[in-house]
Amino acid sequence: MDLTRRKFLTLLGGSTAGAVLFQACGVPEAELLVEAPLEMPEDMVTGLDTWYATLCSECGNPEGIVVRVMEGRAKKVEGNVDYPINQGKHSARCEAALQGLYHPDRISAPLLRVGARGEGRWEEISWTDAIARMAHQLGQVQDKSSIVLATNPVGGHLGKVVERFASRMGIAHMPYETLDETNLRLSMERTYGLKAMPDFDIGGASYLLSFGADFLSTWGSPVRYARAYGQFRQGDRERGTHVHVEPRLSTTAANADEWVFVNPGWEGHVALAIANVIVERGLGDSSAAAALTGNGAVDLGRYAPERVADRSGVSAERIRRIADEFAGHPPALAIGGGSAGAHSNGLANLNAIYALNHLVGSAGKPGGVIPNPGPPFSDVPEAPARTSYADWRGLTGRMSRGEVSALLVRGANPVYGMPKVTGFEDALLGGRFNVPLIVSFASFMDDTTALADLVLPENHGLEDWGSDVPDPGPGYQAVGIRQPVVRPFFEGRGVHLGARSFADALMGIAQTMEVDLGLEGESFEDVLQAGARELFETGRGSVRANDFRAFWNGALQRGGWWDTTAAYSGPSLSPRQIASAPGEPSLGSGAFALVPYPSIGITDGRGAHLPWLQATQDPITTASWQTWVEINAKRAEEMDVREGDVIRLTASNGRSIEALAYPHPGISPDVVAVPMGQGHTGGGQYDKDRGANVMSLLDSLEDSETGALAWAATRVNIAKTGGWMRVPRFENTAPDLATDEDQHIIKLTAEDS
Amino acid sequence: MAGEKWGMVIDVDKCIGCQACVVACQAENNIPINTEDLYNQRRAVQWIRIERYWEGEFPDVKARFIPVLCQHCSDAPCEPVCPVFATYHNPEGLNVQVYNRCIGTRFCANNCPYHVRFFNFWEPSWPESLKNQLNPDVTVRSRGIMEKCTFCIQRIRRSTRDAKAEGRGVEDGARELNPACVNACPTDTLFFGDLNDPDSKVARMSAEETGEHGRGYHMLEELGTEPNVLYLKKVDKNAKEASHA
Amino acid sequence: MLQGDFQLPKRNKRTVLVLGLLGVVGLVGLAATVAVGAFVLSAWLGLPLNAFGLNDGPDQPIAFPHTVHVQDMGMDCTFCHRAVTTEAAASVPAVGLCMSCHKVIGDGLPEIEKLRGYHESGRAIDWVRVHRVPDHVHFVHESHVRFFSERDNVPASETCQLCHQDVGSMPKVEQVRSLKMGDCLDCHRENEAPTDCTACHY
Structure with missing residues (x-):
C-alpha cells in the first residue's frame, strides 16, 4: 500500500479501521531500498544527468542527437545543436528511439525456429551456437552468389563492413527499401550528374515549387527541410512563397501557400508545361533552355499548358501564372519526389521537375540545389547502394525456382513491402522450402523475421557504434558518429545471450567461416576508429587535436566531424538534354x-x-x-x-x-x-x-x-x-473551442510584419 | 526567483503540424501511452496538441495547424473553481497544478476554455521495461488527478538551480531551460522565456508584435483570460485579413 | 411519599444490566476511537512517536557503524555521500569505495566479511532507506547544503545535522525530524526560502 494522502482519504472515507491499516502498512519495502552498486561510473550518480551525443537510429537520414542519461538509463532525446543536418532539432521519430531501446517485445537472445516456419515457436540459443549453425549452413552452399543479403540502404562504416562481407563471401547484397528511391537517385545523376543527393537550400529560396515530395513530414531529410522552412517562412528575408503540386493534400501541401491538385502521374507534364512557358516567354536562362531541349530536339511545344491542362487537371491559366511566379522570384527552387516519382513515368517526371532548376539558374546556387561533396573517407561509398523493385521481382523468380539458397535480412522487410501480387512470400516459403535458410538480424519481430529460421538480435542504435555520411548532406563534408550512450540493456543476460552489433555479428560469422574481410581490427569499434583516424589526419574540420585519442574523444563529444569549407568541387551542374520526356503514366483500373x-x-x-x-x-x-x-x-x-x-x-x-x-x-x-x-x-x-x-x-x-x-x-x-469501428483520433477529444464570429483560433493576416 | 514571468510566443505561420512537440512532451513529462482505447474514449492526454482546422472545400481547401497548450492565463478561469486550491497562479506567472492537493473534481477542466486540462481516468501504466525511460524529475500522476502543461517546470527548476550553483543567471533561450516542445520544434515555431526581462526574446517579440502592425494575438482574447502565450498570426497573402475558427 | 416527589421509574434488573453494558461498550468505543484517532493523527502530522518505538532505525543488510567512521575516524560526510554538494540525491557510496579501505582493514570482523562477500560476488547492497520525504516532493540536497553552508559560513558536512542530527553518534541511523510539509515550511519561512507549492511539488 502506497503512502499517499489520496489513498489515506479514500480509506478514511471507508472506515477508521482502514486508516489504521494504512498506518500499519506504510511504504512498501521495495520502495525503500537504496542500491549501492559495486562501482559507480560517473553517469550512474543518482540525480546527475549527462547528455551524450550520438546518431538517431529511427530515420532514413540519421539526425544528430543528444541523449540524456541518468543512472545508466536513457531518458530523453534531443537534437544535437552542433550537428549540421538538424542543428538541434529532431522529429517525433527520433524521440521514440527510447521506446525501441526499452521495448517489452525486444528480442533478447538468438532465436532458433522450432515449429513450422511462421508458427512463432522459438528456442533461445547461444550466440556461439547461432553463428556456428549459420556458418555451417552457409559453408555448405556451393554457389555463394545464391546467398542474398538484404539490408536497408546502409551508409557509413556499417555500409563498408556489409559491402566487404558480401564481396569477400561472394554473396549478393540487395539493399531494400519499401519506397523505392531508384528514380530519385537516377534523376539526380541524369539532371545534375550527381551520385549523392544534393542539399536543397529551402531557407535561402524565395519561391519553392514542390511536386509530390512530402518533405515536411517524411521525405528526404524532413527535420533539415523543416528547419529551413521556418527560415523560409519567417526568417531574415522576405517571406517565401511555396506552391505544392500533389494528388493528395499532404502535410506539405497543407502548409504551402497554394496547393495544386494534379492527377496522379501527370506531375512531369505540368513541370514541362511550366518549362514551356518559361522558355516561350524567354523568362529563364536561354542557354539552359537550349541545352535542356537539345537545341530543339525535345519539342517542349508538346507540353504547352493547354495540351497538358485537361489530363493533368491543372488549368493552363494556372500553369502560366505559376511559371511566371517561379521565374520571377529568384532564387526559385523546384523539388520533386514521393508520389511524383512513383509512376511508370516516374523517372521522366522527376527529370522534368529537376530540370526547372536549370531554367531559373538555381542549380548549384544558394537558394537552389547545392551539390554535396564526396565523403572524407577513402573507402566509404558516396551514397549507399540501392536496388529497384524490378531486382526484387527478379529475386522472387529466382526464389520460386529454388535458385536462392539463403536469405539474410537486416533492417529490411520485403514480406511487408512487396505487393502481394508478386507472390514474394509464397516464393520465399513455397511448399518445397524454396529458400532453405532465412536468417533475420532484428531487434523486433516483423513480417519477414517471423518467417525466419534463425533470428539474431541486434543492438539498439543507442547501444551501438556507427557512423553516417549524411545523404543528403548539408552541402559540405560531414560525418556523424554513433556511440553507445548506455550499456546494452540485455547485458545482464550474459555474453552468450543478449543482442550484438550487426557489424560485429557479420565479422564474427566471417571469422568462423575463415573469410578474411580485410578490415582494420577485430571489432566494429576498431573499424570506426580506423575511419576516424583518416579524419584526424586531414587536419581540418570541426575537431582538431594534437593526438588521435583527443581527436576521437572530441568527435564523440560533438557527435561527429564536419568541415564547412569542404564544399563540392566537382564539375558544375550544367544542364543536359532532358533524356526522356514523360509519357503517359500507365495506371491500374478502378474508380x-x-x-x-x-x-x-x-x-x-x-x-x-x-x-x-x-x-x-x-x-x-x-x-x-x-x-x-x-x-x-x-x-x-x-x-x-x-x-x-x-x-x-x-x-x-x-x-x-x-x-x-x-x-x-x-x-x-x-x-x-x-x-x-x-x-x-x-x-x-x-x-x-x-x-x-x-x-x-x-x-x-x-x-x-x-x-x-x-x-x-x-x-x-x-x-x-x-x-x-471508431476511428481513434484526437480531433474532438477536446470539444471544439467555443467560438463565435469574433473569436477565431487561427487568425490570418495578408501582410507580414 | 522573484520577478520572473514565464511566457511563450507561438508563430502560427511557421507551424507545419509535424507532431515533434507532442511526442517530445510525452517523453519529458511521463505522459502515459495514448492507446487506441484512450483515443476512442476521448481520454487521450496531450499537454500540447496540434489542432487542424479546415477552410473551404476541395479544390480550394486549406488545412491549417495550430499548437494549443495551457495558456498559463494571468486571470485563469480554472483557478477560482478549484475547491481545494490545487490549481493557482504562482509568483512566476505559471498556472500550476499541485498534484497532492488535487481531489479530482474536474471543475477546472470544465471551466477551461482552451481544453488543455486532462484528467487521469485510470492509473497510468507502462510495460515494466518501458519504465526505464521515465523522467525521474517529473511526478507520475496517479488516477483521479488533473494534469496539464507545466512549461516543463522541472527544467526551470533544474536550470535555475544549476545557474545559481555556478553563480550566474539563467540564460535566455538556453536549451536546459526551454520546455521540451520548444527544443524539439523543427521550424522554431515556439519561443519560451521570461516576459519580465525586457531583453529576452519573448519579451522583445511581444513588444514588437502586439502593436497595430504586429501579428500578435491571444487565443480567445475576448474571454479576458490574459494568457501568457502569445500567438502570431498566420500569413496568407490571399486572405483579406480573414480569420477562421 | 409526598405528592409531587420525584419518583424513579420502576426498573427490573435486566434493563439496568443492558443499559450498563451499553454504557461500558460506548465508553470503550469512545476511548478506542480517540486513541486510534490520536495515533493516526499524530502519525499523519508527523509527530515523533518514539514512545511506540516506531522511530527506531531499520535493520540494514550490513550493520554499518557511522560512529566508527565519523567519530573515531573523523571522516567527512561528503567523503562517502559524494553527490550531496552537487546533486539532488546525497547518494550512497559504491561498494568499490568501501573496499578501497576494507581490502586491508577489518580482517575477521563479521560485517566486514559481509561487505567483502558483496564485493566478490558483484552484488549490489540494497540499503534500507531511513529518511524519506513524502510523495510528490522534489528535495534537492545541493541547494540546501549550499544555502546553509553559505549562511553559517561552515563546510558542507556541518550542515547535515540540521535535518539528520548527529548521525555520527548513532549506532543505528534513525530519522529524527518528521520531514513532513509543516516541518519543511517552518524552516522555509524562517529562512525566507520560497514557499510556493511548485518550489517542491512538480
Whole structure:
C-alpha cells in the first residue's frame, strides 16, 4: 500500500479501521531500498544527468542527437545543436528511439525456429551456437552468389563492413527499401550528374515549387527541410512563397501557400508545361533552355499548358501564372519526389521537375540545389547502394525456382513491402522450402523475421557504434558518429545471450567461416576508429587535436566531424538534354486513384512497434493506431459512407484491404489516400494484426526505364462492408473551442510584419 | 526567483503540424501511452496538441495547424473553481497544478476554455521495461488527478538551480531551460522565456508584435483570460485579413 | 411519599444490566476511537512517536557503524555521500569505495566479511532507506547544503545535522525530524526560502 494522502482519504472515507491499516502498512519495502552498486561510473550518480551525443537510429537520414542519461538509463532525446543536418532539432521519430531501446517485445537472445516456419515457436540459443549453425549452413552452399543479403540502404562504416562481407563471401547484397528511391537517385545523376543527393537550400529560396515530395513530414531529410522552412517562412528575408503540386493534400501541401491538385502521374507534364512557358516567354536562362531541349530536339511545344491542362487537371491559366511566379522570384527552387516519382513515368517526371532548376539558374546556387561533396573517407561509398523493385521481382523468380539458397535480412522487410501480387512470400516459403535458410538480424519481430529460421538480435542504435555520411548532406563534408550512450540493456543476460552489433555479428560469422574481410581490427569499434583516424589526419574540420585519442574523444563529444569549407568541387551542374520526356503514366483500373503515403510517425511501417509513434496523430486526419481511408466528404455522402465505416478497397489485380473511412473536405473526389505502416502479419503487442497494409494490394507496376516500384499508380474500387469501428483520433477529444464570429483560433493576416 | 514571468510566443505561420512537440512532451513529462482505447474514449492526454482546422472545400481547401497548450492565463478561469486550491497562479506567472492537493473534481477542466486540462481516468501504466525511460524529475500522476502543461517546470527548476550553483543567471533561450516542445520544434515555431526581462526574446517579440502592425494575438482574447502565450498570426497573402475558427 | 416527589421509574434488573453494558461498550468505543484517532493523527502530522518505538532505525543488510567512521575516524560526510554538494540525491557510496579501505582493514570482523562477500560476488547492497520525504516532493540536497553552508559560513558536512542530527553518534541511523510539509515550511519561512507549492511539488 502506497503512502499517499489520496489513498489515506479514500480509506478514511471507508472506515477508521482502514486508516489504521494504512498506518500499519506504510511504504512498501521495495520502495525503500537504496542500491549501492559495486562501482559507480560517473553517469550512474543518482540525480546527475549527462547528455551524450550520438546518431538517431529511427530515420532514413540519421539526425544528430543528444541523449540524456541518468543512472545508466536513457531518458530523453534531443537534437544535437552542433550537428549540421538538424542543428538541434529532431522529429517525433527520433524521440521514440527510447521506446525501441526499452521495448517489452525486444528480442533478447538468438532465436532458433522450432515449429513450422511462421508458427512463432522459438528456442533461445547461444550466440556461439547461432553463428556456428549459420556458418555451417552457409559453408555448405556451393554457389555463394545464391546467398542474398538484404539490408536497408546502409551508409557509413556499417555500409563498408556489409559491402566487404558480401564481396569477400561472394554473396549478393540487395539493399531494400519499401519506397523505392531508384528514380530519385537516377534523376539526380541524369539532371545534375550527381551520385549523392544534393542539399536543397529551402531557407535561402524565395519561391519553392514542390511536386509530390512530402518533405515536411517524411521525405528526404524532413527535420533539415523543416528547419529551413521556418527560415523560409519567417526568417531574415522576405517571406517565401511555396506552391505544392500533389494528388493528395499532404502535410506539405497543407502548409504551402497554394496547393495544386494534379492527377496522379501527370506531375512531369505540368513541370514541362511550366518549362514551356518559361522558355516561350524567354523568362529563364536561354542557354539552359537550349541545352535542356537539345537545341530543339525535345519539342517542349508538346507540353504547352493547354495540351497538358485537361489530363493533368491543372488549368493552363494556372500553369502560366505559376511559371511566371517561379521565374520571377529568384532564387526559385523546384523539388520533386514521393508520389511524383512513383509512376511508370516516374523517372521522366522527376527529370522534368529537376530540370526547372536549370531554367531559373538555381542549380548549384544558394537558394537552389547545392551539390554535396564526396565523403572524407577513402573507402566509404558516396551514397549507399540501392536496388529497384524490378531486382526484387527478379529475386522472387529466382526464389520460386529454388535458385536462392539463403536469405539474410537486416533492417529490411520485403514480406511487408512487396505487393502481394508478386507472390514474394509464397516464393520465399513455397511448399518445397524454396529458400532453405532465412536468417533475420532484428531487434523486433516483423513480417519477414517471423518467417525466419534463425533470428539474431541486434543492438539498439543507442547501444551501438556507427557512423553516417549524411545523404543528403548539408552541402559540405560531414560525418556523424554513433556511440553507445548506455550499456546494452540485455547485458545482464550474459555474453552468450543478449543482442550484438550487426557489424560485429557479420565479422564474427566471417571469422568462423575463415573469410578474411580485410578490415582494420577485430571489432566494429576498431573499424570506426580506423575511419576516424583518416579524419584526424586531414587536419581540418570541426575537431582538431594534437593526438588521435583527443581527436576521437572530441568527435564523440560533438557527435561527429564536419568541415564547412569542404564544399563540392566537382564539375558544375550544367544542364543536359532532358533524356526522356514523360509519357503517359500507365495506371491500374478502378474508380479511385489510390495514393498511399508514409505515416508521419510509423512511416513505411518501420516504426509500427513503437507506441509513441503509433499514437502520433496524422496531421491531416488527426487519426492514429489504425489504417484509414481519406475520402472526399461530399463523395462519401453520396456513397453513404460515414466516418468509421469499414470499406474494402479492391485493386484490379484482385487484392483488397479493409480500412476505416475518414471523409474530409481536403481530398479530390476521384482520389482515396491510405497511410502506410500498419497491417503487420508478424510483430509484437503494438503492431501485429493492426490495421491494413496498403502495400499489399498494389499492382505490380514499375517505371518502364528503371524498374522502380510505381507505388502511386494503382487504382481501386471501394465498397462498404457494413462494418463500423471508431476511428481513434484526437480531433474532438477536446470539444471544439467555443467560438463565435469574433473569436477565431487561427487568425490570418495578408501582410507580414 | 522573484520577478520572473514565464511566457511563450507561438508563430502560427511557421507551424507545419509535424507532431515533434507532442511526442517530445510525452517523453519529458511521463505522459502515459495514448492507446487506441484512450483515443476512442476521448481520454487521450496531450499537454500540447496540434489542432487542424479546415477552410473551404476541395479544390480550394486549406488545412491549417495550430499548437494549443495551457495558456498559463494571468486571470485563469480554472483557478477560482478549484475547491481545494490545487490549481493557482504562482509568483512566476505559471498556472500550476499541485498534484497532492488535487481531489479530482474536474471543475477546472470544465471551466477551461482552451481544453488543455486532462484528467487521469485510470492509473497510468507502462510495460515494466518501458519504465526505464521515465523522467525521474517529473511526478507520475496517479488516477483521479488533473494534469496539464507545466512549461516543463522541472527544467526551470533544474536550470535555475544549476545557474545559481555556478553563480550566474539563467540564460535566455538556453536549451536546459526551454520546455521540451520548444527544443524539439523543427521550424522554431515556439519561443519560451521570461516576459519580465525586457531583453529576452519573448519579451522583445511581444513588444514588437502586439502593436497595430504586429501579428500578435491571444487565443480567445475576448474571454479576458490574459494568457501568457502569445500567438502570431498566420500569413496568407490571399486572405483579406480573414480569420477562421 | 409526598405528592409531587420525584419518583424513579420502576426498573427490573435486566434493563439496568443492558443499559450498563451499553454504557461500558460506548465508553470503550469512545476511548478506542480517540486513541486510534490520536495515533493516526499524530502519525499523519508527523509527530515523533518514539514512545511506540516506531522511530527506531531499520535493520540494514550490513550493520554499518557511522560512529566508527565519523567519530573515531573523523571522516567527512561528503567523503562517502559524494553527490550531496552537487546533486539532488546525497547518494550512497559504491561498494568499490568501501573496499578501497576494507581490502586491508577489518580482517575477521563479521560485517566486514559481509561487505567483502558483496564485493566478490558483484552484488549490489540494497540499503534500507531511513529518511524519506513524502510523495510528490522534489528535495534537492545541493541547494540546501549550499544555502546553509553559505549562511553559517561552515563546510558542507556541518550542515547535515540540521535535518539528520548527529548521525555520527548513532549506532543505528534513525530519522529524527518528521520531514513532513509543516516541518519543511517552518524552516522555509524562517529562512525566507520560497514557499510556493511548485518550489517542491512538480
